[in-house]
Amino acid sequence: MKKPVVLFEESCVKCAICTEEAPEVFVFVEKIGPQVKEGVDIASHSEKIKKVAQFCPMECIKYHL
Ligand code: SF4
Numbered sequence: 198m199k200k201p202v203v204l205f206e207e208s209c210v211k212c213a214i215c216t217e218e219a220p221e222v223f224v225f226v227e228k229i230g231p232q233v234k235e236g237v238d239i240a241s242h243s244e245k246i247k248k249v250a251q252f253c254p255m256e257c258i259k260y261h262l
Pocket residue numbers: 205208209210211212213214215216230231252253254255256257258
């Protein structure tokens with residue numbers, strides 16, 4: 198089984214919608230953009246991640262959950 202993973206593609210415009218919608222999973226890092234918070238159990242937030250990915254205006258949140 199593959200490890201759950203979330204990626205932000207280069208088309209990210211750093212609008213911070215994803216980090217505002219899911220602050221328990223994502224953090225916005227200045228000059229870098231959204232990141233998965235350190236130590237977060239991605240699998241336990243899978244539904245939230247899928248939902249937030251739909252809000253992304255660039256459709257650049259990709260995941261394997
Ligand atoms: S919502 Fe999409 S475009 Fe906006 S910061 Fe998050 S990943 Fe980037």
